[in-house]
Every structure is written in C-alpha cells, then in structure tokens.
Amino acid sequence: MSRLRSVATAAAAATTVNRRTLLAATGAVSLSAGIGYALRPGSAQAAAAPTDVPTAVSASSRQAPPAPLAPYERGTTLSTVSAPRSGAPGYRRLGDGPAWKRLVRSDLAAPRSGRTERRTALAAFVQFTDLHIVDVQHPLRYEYLRSQTASAWRPQEALSVAGAISLVERVNALRGAPATGAPLHFVMTTGDNTDNNARSELEWFLKAMSGGRITPNTGAPRRYEGVQNSGLKLYWQPDDALRDADKQLGFPHIDGFLEAAIREVRSPGLNLPWYSTVGNHDALPGGCYAPGDSFFADFAVGGRKLMSLPEAQGAALWKNVKKGGDPKGQVFKEVLKSEARRMRSVTPDESRAPFTPAEYLKAHLDPAHTGPGPFGHGYTAANLAAGTQYYSFRIADDVLGISLDTTDPGGHYEGSLGTAQLKWLERTLKAHKDEYVIVFSHHTSKTMRNLNPDPGRAGEARHGGDEVLTLLGRHRNVLAWVNGHSHKNKITPHGTFWEISTASHIDFPQLARVIELVDNHDGTISLFTTLIESAAPHATDFADLSQTGLAALYRELSFNAPGARSTLSGTPGDRNTELVLKKA
Template identity: 70%
Template sequence: MSRIHSVAASALGVNRRTVLAAAGAVSLSAGVGYALHPTDSQAATAEPAAGSAAPAAARPFADKSRQTAATSPTPYTQGTTVASVAAPRGGSGYRRLGDGPGWKRVVRGELAAPRPTRVVRRTALAAFVQFTDLHLTDVQHPLRLEYLRAYDQHAWRPQEALTVPGAISLVERINALRGAPVTGAPLRFVMTTGDNTDNNARSELEWFMKVMSGGRITPNSGDPQHYEGVQNSGLTLYWQPGSATRDHDKALGFPNLEGFLAAAIREVRSPGLHLPWYSTVGNHDALPLGCYGSHGDPYLTEAAIKGKKLCDAPVADARKLRAAIKKATDPEGTGYRDFLKAHTRSMRTVTADEKRAPYTQADYLKAHLDPAHQGHGPFGHGYSTANLDAGTQYYSFRISDDVIGISLDTTDPGGHYQGSIGTAQLEWLDRTLGHDKHSYAVVFSHHTSKTMTNTRPDPARPKERRHGGAEVVSVLSSHSNVLAWVNGHIHKNAITPHRASSGGSFWEISTASHIDFPQLARVIELVDNKDGTISLFTTLVESAAPHRTDYADLTQTGLAALYRELSYNAPGRIVSFVGTEADRNTELVLKKHR
C-alpha cells in the first residue's frame, strides 16, 4: 500500500491518519506512472477509534520498472551527459560553449565487488530525478549581499538574473526524457533537495512553485516595467550588459547585450514537470539570505520590502560582513541590521514591493499545499497539514513496492548556513527506517554529512538537542535497508561510500547546483542485480537549452543558453564543482542485505 507518512505521529507522540486516493494512470514523459494525492491529515489517538476508517490503499499500478534486463525498455541516454556535455570552445578569457563529448560511466566497488553476471540478470526497482540548489533569485531584492563581491568574487554571479528561464529549461529537459538512461525504466518523480529559492522572499517562492508545477512567471519585482538592481547601477563592480560602461566583467570579455535586462524581467512560461514532484527544504528556503535566523525582525522585514537598496560598500566593510557570515558570529542578523543602518545614505532608491517580504515555514508549507500548485501531484508534494500543525518539514513516502523515500529538514532555525537536526527528527528517522525495514530506503536532505556541523539551538525548541552529520550517518548505518543519502548544498558533484562495521553500508550522493556551472540535475536508478548486490546508477543531465548561445536570441530559450554560458565564465567560478569522473555518471554497487 502506498503511503505518505505523517511526521506528526512520531514527532508529537500521536498518530495522524492520512487517507490516500490514487491519481489513477498519469501519462508521464517516461511512460505510465502513478501519483499519490494525500488528503488533509486528521488527528487520531494511538489506535484508530472504533468505527473509524483505515487508510485507503491506492489503486494498483503496473510497475513497469520491475522487469528483467531481457524485457526492460530501451535505455535512454539522449539529452544526458552520457551523450554530450557543454564544453568551451578555443582560446582563453571569456569562452563560448559548444557540444562536447559525453562523460563515461564509472563503476565503483568500494562497498561491494561488481560481478559480471549482474548485467544480464538485473531488475529495476525504481528511477527518479534529483534537482538541487536552483536558487531562484529575485535579483532586485533590497537585502541581497551583492556588494560582498568587492571582497569575494563569488558573492555575486553575472548569470543570477536568469535563474528562472534556466530552471524552466531544466524542467523541459526532464519532460523530454523517455526513460531512465541505463534501464529504460519510467522516471517516477522529481525530488528537489533544497535551496529552491535564494533570498527567502515570497516572490521567489511563487516563482519556484510555478516553475515546478506550471504557469506564467514574471521574474521581476518592484517597478513592473524596469529593472532596478546592480546591473544598471553604473557600478564597475558588476557586469553592466546594456551600457557602454567598462566594468570589471567586460574587461574579462563579457559581451555588451542591449536589451538583456528588459528580457530578463519579461514574462516566461513553465510547462511544469510531467512527473510528480516532492520537495525538501534548504537553508536559503528557511532563513533570510540563507544564513540569518531573523524571522520576525521588524527592521529587516521592512527593509526587504521598502524602496532602498545597498549596491556598494567599502572593501573593508564587505570583508568584515563576509567573515561574520562565514564564522557564524552573527546568526540572528543583529550585526547585519547595524551594517545596513550604517550605510543608509549610500542606498539607491528603488520601487518598494511587499512581494519581497520573507516567507515563514508555514508560508512554505501552505504554498506546497495550495491546489493551484499541484501540477502532477502529489498534493502537498510530500508535505501535509500534519506538518503544518506540528511545525515540521520532514516526511516519508512510498517510491515503489520495494522502496521508501525519506525527506529530512536539516536547516537550523537558529541561523547559519550549515545544518543539523533535532532529537525528535533523528528519533523519527530511526523509527521510520525500522518500521519499513522490509523496504529499501533512500534518504533526501539539503545538507551533506560533512556540512551538518551547526548545532545551534532551535529558538522554537530551545531545550532540544541538535545533532550533526556524524550522528545521522550512525543512524543510517544501523539500518541495512538504507541504499543512499541524496543531498546538495555544496554545489559540487561528490559521491561518498559509507561503510558500516555492522548493519548496513550506503552511498552518499551529492549533486552540483543549478546556478553554478556545470548546472546539472541527476537521474538515479535502483536495480537488484539478482546476485546478492544492488546497483545505483547515477546519470547527470543538463537543461534543454542549446550549448551554443546566440546573442541576438533573447527569447526564453536563448536566455537559458546564456545562463549556462555566463555561469561558465563567472569570475570566481569554482572549477572543482564538476567533481571527478567517479562523482558523475556512475554505477555504485552495494551488498544486498534483505
């Protein structure tokens, strides 16, 4: 029986019953799949009351992914990095992109030896897609920290105005995939692993929901007709695409593109994913600017929506503010508030806009529960009203007959961009894995095991202990049914084996962001090799935008192509984000423990 498991039952010590209705056969780009539509959760006692209805089973579905290699659909590599990858063309300095050779698949056997017979015996268990770190960005937001670029080049990226058309192009790519790259199995769903938005702004949350579920989006705030941000400020610190200003980026070869800013704020349309999609929260979704536990601060809330924006600051001041963020010496944003007050006279006048206000945890959940954003489901995209009632953002769900998914909330409401989880969630994770011990499990989160180092208390639960990545690894390793921990946050492709002396071993799969080059998502396939091992295939995919840009093409597709090219050439780009060959297209082998 397919279920969405309410976290409220475990977190609060009571059961909440979620009644499921099957969506019926949903026509997916990858074939026939299914979607779950949970209704609102209702509080119940530990045992169902006499006469109460038990959770309803979803309608049976044809699990076409569970076929042997001899009868499975044809592998589908078109549009993946196995077939081709964007690659620079000639010269030095600012470089154009074109079609490059695909990346080979690397077999990794650190956790189990791959046996040659697996290729002809394997059976597909499930296949799905991971999006991570979309960072949909309201680039005109008054609280943005672009001026830190004076000290840290990576603090502002020339491509940031194009996050929305870039993300839509990624949706278009997934919609075009006709099956999984190795097994050809239907793709069951897309999971986002956080930092879906950038500034914790209501404007960005609305854009995210429409990118994923479909709709018309105007990636603009403030003046409805004109861009008002750092890219028409005349400051040489930033790329000024529509003027003759000789800025720092043009000195590196960035083009002069008249009409770029008008195109960047023009309405675009997302078809929405043709698959069900689920959501995981990241620090940029939960905290203002991704690092401040300052929800409810009246000064910063007003500053977010009012008509003043700081675009420039002295290098020494930028260095101090950057250090405070990195070292977490100002987690509640008190020093940041004082910084803004000290630079009031340097602020630019812009158009005020209430849509830029920070959104709360409840706002985030309500947006997912809004029927207007249901798309191909499931209703709530993993979240339920039980989450809303309990003030939680973690849940479990059924991926297939043999596999469950678990979405964690690793953000720390106390502030700072690194993560942790509370005791209630850690214990819930342990119980959930134990309860479903006869199913394989894939765990999703935003933070990686190594970036869960922030154990600052949650202001809403000040007495609850926070737990880091090592403790999460310990819990996962104690359950032999865990296959993988899938996450993001570090904007880098990295795959790490976790070997347990007892219990189970699993793979940690971290995927690069979609804002920094190489701008990727990842397809993950789970297969039973029928030889005592399990294989996890990982295949990276780019957006549907062409590799080669046309500067005269400022359409939605042309902007998505430019988004990739600008990200490749961004000053401060971290080349290592692409990862090694062993972190990209892989086969990850595990011992089978059930």
Template identity: 60%
Template sequence: MPRRSRRPAGLDRRTFLAAAGAVGTATATGLGLALGPDSRQAAASQPTADPTQSAAATEEVAAAAPTGAGTTLVSVAAPRGTTGYRRLGEGPGWPRVVRSELATGRPGREDRRTTLASFVQFTDLHLTDVQHPLRYEFFRAGDAGAWRPHEALTLPGAVALVERVNKLRRGPATGSPLGFVITTGDNGDENAKIEAEWFLTALSGGRMNPQTGDPRRYEGVQDSGLKLYWHPDSALNDDDKKLGYPRIPGYLRAATRRVDSPGLRIPWYSTFGNHDLLSGGCYPAKGSFIEEVCVGNKKLQTISAAEAKWLMEGEVAGVDPKGERIKALLREHRKNLRTVTADPRRVPLTAREYIAAHLDPAHKGRGPLGHGYTRANLDSGELYYSFRVSDRVVGISLDSTDPGGHYQGSLGTAQLNWLEKTLRDHRDEYALIFSHHPSWSMNNLTPDPARPGEKRHDGNELIALLQRHTNVLAWINGHSHRNRVRPRGSFWEVSTASHVDYPQLARVIEVADNKDGTVSLFTTLIESDAPYRTEYTDLSQTGLASLYRELAFNAPGSDGSLAGSPTDRNTELLLARP
C-alpha cells in the same frame, strides 16, 4: 547561496552568499504517495492517484532499452578556446564508472536485474529576485566570486531543466520510466514569497513574472552605474566587460519578461534548504529588522572591500547567526542606500507559510498535493516527511536547516528520533534519505529559537544513525554545489552540483536489484535542454536559458572543480544486500 571564489586566505567558497504517484508499475517507479510525518501510515490509506497522472502513465508502463541520449553520458557543454571569455559548444560525454568499495559486481547482473526506483534529483535552483532590497551583492567588493552575473536568468534556466526531464522520460541505465523528481533544497534564494511562488510554478506549470518592484523598469545592481557589476545594456566599461563579458542591448528587459513553464510531466517532491528559510541563506528573517528591509524601499549596493571581508569572515565562523553585523552595516550606510520600489511579495515566509504554499491546489501540477508536505506538516510546522517510492522502497525527506541561523545544517533531537523510528518501521523495505545539507556541512549547533533546550546533531551523528539501519541504500543531498559521491560503510552519500553555478546539473538516480545479493544505484548527470551555443541577439526564453549556462561558465571567481571527478559523476554504486 554559495558564491564562487578563488579562495583567498581565510575565506571559503561555500561561505560567501551561501554563508551569505506516478508512472509505470510499482516496481519500476514511484507511487507518488506522501506518507507524512507518521510513517506508519499505509500507502493504501492515501488518496488515490490523480487521473491525469494515470492517463499520462499509459504509454510508459514498461521499461524500454536503456539509452544515454539526453544525458551527460553522450555529451557535455565544453568551452571553445583556452583563455578569456569563452563560448560553449558540444563536448564528449562522461563515461559511467563502476564503484565497488562496498560490494563486488557480479558478471551478468545487467541481464538479471529488476528496477526498484527511477527518479530525478534537482538541487539548489536558487530562483532569484535580483531586484530584492536585501540581496547580498555587495559582498563582491571583497571578492569577485561573491556575485553571479547570470543570476537574473534563473527562471528560464530552471524551465529548461524541466523541459529536459520531460523529454528524457526514462532512466538511462535501466530504461524504466522516471517516477518523480525531488528537489533537495535552496529552491529560492532570499526566502521571499515571490521566489517560492516561482519555484512552485516552474515545477508545476504556469506563468512567472520576474519583474518585481516597479513594473516599468529594472531596479537592481546591473543598472547602478557601479563598475563592480556587469551592465549588459550599457557601454559602461565595468569589471566584467574588461574580462570579455558582452554588451547585450535589451538584456535586462528580456530578463524581466514573463517566463512560461510547461511543468513537470511526472510528480515531484520538495525538500527544504537554508535559503528557503534564511535571508541570504544565513539569517532568520521573519519578524526581524530583515523583514522590514525586504519589503521596504531602500537597497544597499556596495560597501568597502574591508567591510565585505569582515562580513564574510564572520559568516565562515558563524559568529553572527542573527545578522547583527548586517543591521549595523545598513545603519552605517543609510545615507548611501538606493531608493527602489517596495513590493509586499518579497515578504519572508515562515515554515508553515512555506508548507501552505505547497498545499495550494493551484500548485499541484502532477501532484501529489503538497509535494510531500501534508496537513499534518502544516499543523506541526515540521518540514520532514516520508513517502512511497515503490512497493519495496520508502523515501525520507529531512529538514537539515537550522532555524537559529548560519548556513550550515544540523538536525534537532525530535527529528533524529523520528528518523530512527521511521527506519525501524520500514525495516523490511529499502530506504532512500534526502536532505539539503551533506554530512560535511552539518556542523551548525545553533539552538532552534522555538526549541531552545533541544540538542542539535551534526553530520557524523546522522551517518552513525544511518549505518545502524541496513535498509538504508543512499543519502542524497546538495548544498555544496559540487558533485561528490562517498561510501559510508553500509550506504552511499550522493551530493549533486547546483543548477545555478556551472556546470548547472541535475542527477537521474536508478535503483536496481541485481538478483545476486547486490543492489546497484546508477547516477547519471543531466544538463538543461538549452542549446550549448547562444547568440546574443536571441533573447527568447530558450536563448536566455542558453546564455544562462555560458555566463555561468565565465563567471569571475568561479570554481572549476564543481563537476567533481569521474567517480562523482556518472556511476554504478554497488551495495551488498541479501
């Protein structure tokens, strides 16, 4: 879970807590079929589509005239004023930029093209149990950006994003119906069972109760009496109120109230992130002392600035992948721990337990059952798979999380070999690659405890492999919480900002054959459906989603560059393809 920071010497923003089928025709949208670990399976051998999906598709078979309505092409949240705590309102949209580093666009292509895929990427939702006994809020003692004042509102924020996609319905560049949504990891925050259930419910539909622990009262840092944290309900002159954060009586009660999600109206797929396996995104939890703390009744709320910086510097360097420094810290501060209410739903999940939760029919939503993961994944514990995007495009979801610990990623040899074989088997189709980590964050070669003799492979090796296969169009990822689009010789690497740190975005991606020897990938950023302006007296679910955005914009230590440059936002990415 990356934290915002002003990057003091020796520390990097990424390290704080980060350290710490469907609709339309086959040529227009995803078919919603998981091919599983063995990509040789034919789409025809997969289960037939859910009849509810077919019914929903009847009104969305054909493409419509493209429109930017509901996207950042038309408007983007913008601050009012220039200093201090600022309110938000509607600002001008971001234009689409044509990028021709890998091919030259030919006139008239917009009249010739046919759509190969149209879908949405969610990434880094970080649905958070803010009362969890082992949250790493105490890092804030070392840097103001190491804790998010707005993180109690991740659930209504995610639902507002679901509502945006449900209203959008079509790709803004081609007008083709959206075929599916795919997440690219960090769906939860603490690898807790309850967070995984919230994630599955938010996307598939249903009710979520953010109130963990004691059902009668909040037990997190925002009522601790420590000035280090924003106390919205009290008159305490905490550090955030000194910066202009408001007092909002009733906030904590509202933030722990039931949240309802309509669920996505199109199928969705899931990709695994480091926060979905590791405590704080860094430390193996299952079967360790960390698991005991997670389901226990003691919570550490603050440490000294020196201790916080020592921990963060260790995470930057990756010197403590097992969390021994955290263990020592908890032991040293055992007399200062707050007593909270234990909750068994906070238990960390293994990879197989995570897959099993996806395969629960209660979380099917619009499907497919498992959201990419199959019984074969459950048997093997492998979190990578392929799926059918359209009759000409295959999707490949990777597992870039290193089970050995540390927030950066890598791939094991077995997965790398599987990827090579899958790309060969689909050499006559285009391929889209999905992972949590981008290439520049894949430098963690910590051995996998389950496969201690297996070599781990970094981002440069993965780029080289993908460049050997000319059917690869794009590698789409997250993790860095930053919009960044880079040419990689024969394909594009597209990394998208998170939905927890401002500007809280997701990305629509459309792939089109221009019928002239080129392919265009259109990327268009979208915000949640929450209003730009919030009223502090509006503590409805929609009001909280709006407040979520405003609080995130004003978060102390926030990084104002996460939106990226214009060339990282709304783009047409050209590729030469016969």
C-alpha cells in the same frame, strides 16, 4: 537488456510478512510509475511512527514509453556535455563537449558478471538541487560582498527562472531512466529552491515546477532596479557601454538584456510528480540569518537597496558570516543602518516579504501549485499542524523515501537536526526495516556542523552529520543519502550506503541527476547515477533573447563567472556511475 517490472500502482497495504523478501521471491513487486504517497507525520513534537496508510492524493504521471524499454544516452551527459570551444583566456563560448562515460564503483561491493541480464528495476527518479530561483532586485541581497565570495552575486542570476524552466523541459523530454529504460517515478528537489526566502521567489519556483506564466520581476512593473544598471563597475552592466570589471574580462555588451530578463516566461511544468525538500536559502533570509526579525521583513519590502560597501567593511562582514559569528544578523542589521545614506531608491514591493515555514507549507499545499502532484509535494496538513518540514513517502512497493529538514532556525548556512527529528528518523527506519530506504536532505554530512539552538524548541539539542551517518549506518536497508548544498558533484561510500551529492543549477556545471535503483539478483544492488543538463543548446547567440536563448546564456555566463570554482563537476567517479552495494 535488463528485465523490467511492469508498470502498476503501488501496493495498497503492508502485511506482517517481510514484504521485501516475499515480493522479491514471488516477483510481484511492480515499479510504480509516478504514484506518490506521503506518509503522515505527527506526534506531540514532530512526526509519529510511520504508517503505510496513504494520506496524500496519489498522482499519476505521463505514460511510460512504448515497449521495449531500453537504455539510452541521448539528452544526458553520457552523450555530450557543454564545454568551452577554446582554451583561450577571457570570456569563452560554449559548445558540445565530450561525454562523461559511466564508471562502475566497487567501493562497497564487487560487481558480478552477468548482472546486466539478471537485474530488475526497483525505482527511478530525478534529483534537482540548489535551483536558487533569484529575485535579483531584492533589497536584502548582499551583492556588494562579491569581492569576498562569488556566491554573493553572479552575472547569470537574472536568468535563473529561464534556466530552471529549461531543466523542466529536459526532464519532460527524457524517454525514461537512462541505464534501464524504466519509467521515471518522480522528481525530488533537495533544497535551496529559492535564494533569499522571498515570497516572490517561492511563487516563481512553484510555477516553474508545476506550470504557469512567470514574470521574474519585482518593484517597478516595467523597469529593472538592481545592481546591473547601477553604473557600478563591480557588476556586469550588460546594456551599458561602461567598461565594468566583467567586460574587462571579455563579458559581452547585450542591448536589451535586462528588459528580456524581467519579461514573462512560461513553464510547461513537470510531467512527473515532484516532491520538495527545504534548504537554508528557503528557510533563512540571505540563506544564513535566523528568521523573524521585523527589521529584515520591513527592509525586504521597502524602497532602499544597498549596492556598494567599502572593501574592508565587506571583508569583515563576510569573515564573520563564514565563522557563524552573526547567526541572528545583528551585525548585518547595523551595517544596513549605518549605510542608509548610500542606498539607492527602489520601488517597494510586498511580494518580496520573507515567508515563514508555515507559509512555505501552505504554498506547497495550495491546489494552484499541485501540477502533476502529489498534493502538497510530500508535505501534508499534519506537517502544518506540527510545524515540521520532514516526511516519508512511498517511492515504490518496497522502497521508502525520507525527506529531512536539515536547516537550523537558529541561523547560519550549515545545518543539523533537532532531537525530535532525529528520533523520528530512527523510528521510521525501524518501522520500515524490511524495505529499502533512500534519504533526502539539503545539507551534506560534512556541512551539518551547525549546532545553534532552535529558538522555537527551547532546550532541544541539535545533531550534526556524524550522528546522522552513524544512525543511517545502523540500518542496512538504507541504500543512499541524496543531497546538495555544496554545489558540487561528490559521491561518498559510507560502509553500507552511498552519499550522493549533486551540483547546483545556478553555478556551472548546471546539472540535475537521474538515479536508478536495481536489484542485480546476485546479492548486490546497483544505484545508477546519470547527470543531465537543461534542454537549452550548448551554443549561445547574443542576439537571441528568447526564453530558450536566455536559458543557454544562463549556462554560458555561469561558466565564465569570475571567481567560480572549476572543480564543481567532480571526478569521473562523482558523475555518471554504477554504485554497487551488498544486499541487506
């Protein structure tokens, strides 16, 4: 069994001595069980050189499981994974499938024998990504582009809140870190927490994470007003006898589905501290249009919703979006104006208004959403004053976390960094050269190709993924870059560190990832990655419309969604792994 550090509070202050060398030599470094410190960002433009002075209230988590701590598999994909019960065509029911075993990857360093007995745990945490909490009745949603892209509308979307709560329940039930048994330190969400930059979705996300009662409904108080009772064959009409396109593929008729989907649910909230990273769907209306246009703000809260569009017009619109040809949404605006007569009347609702970056920060800083902490979930008043959404925070005594904002305010769903943030990142890495670093962002290195200028920072250049990779590669203390956006499991070696990209929780497979950092005491470090599903059972019952039953159905519908990619689970080397790398 691996040796584990005792649970203790984080070190109170830095010294001028090389902290990592000293602490490793004396054995004095302890794994912090849920103690999170946000380090103050600040400078004229973004964030000052980091300091070890904590600026956020520390957060305590649940007590660690009683000793002895030990590796385990139950409740993870090391034990079982949801899988179809038959290979027959059409709608397939899910059940318990074979486990995904752990694979050792030696791309960056050779694993050495005996490391299991020598190793000590440095940190352990959970990554959520691409939760896409959806207000499915929102007027600005473009479901009518479903024929062009499966991401425009999914049959399971109305159950996103129930699915997210079930994922919270899974994390709460974990005994600790699967590979080492060490206490879990925190949860990090790597963006696209919401789907359409709507205040309603932000409120639901924060309550799902920190606890509370959620009614996932906007508009009419007791009536669904979206595409799933429109009578249009383009969408699954669960309560209707209509032979829509999805029912022709085997999707079920479920009486009471829509009523259940907008019914109040309750989240226990995480019993671990959690941190937040922003994604393009959090920052941009539709996940791709530059914010700030009053037309879109008015349309979002208004009483008209477009539910269908001629095929050719939809194809042209989506082709332009994919190319990044309409970052400000001018073409989209003209489409909405021209289709006014074809729109359905819906109940106006101010809660559907888009939120600004400042409102996003204020919502995280609201004491009502603190839950297990830390206060602000990484963000601080300094972020609010500077207009930034990036920060660093203390993971453990000698491990620093860095959360980046890779969204581009100039529009488009791919990302980049502004010069001020890139310089802050470099300063932070230099200032903490004697500590290990884990970087978090929404976008992957390959999806940071959008260099549209930021309208709020005139003249500032934007920097893509290749530049970020080069910068991180110059700092040997960087162990991993953890991200999402692609909705696909992918683990990529980059010379001296690993890029860990994780599948979403809206498309199948709906996964989160536990990541553990250990010192093998043989000149190598290992990062263990273990995928987890929500707590909902793999098998579903169409008659069970309870909160748990809806979460199970959320998963099964996502598996069967027409057009869904079958490659999102990745290869075995992208799932449950031990990633070995040389110690700096």
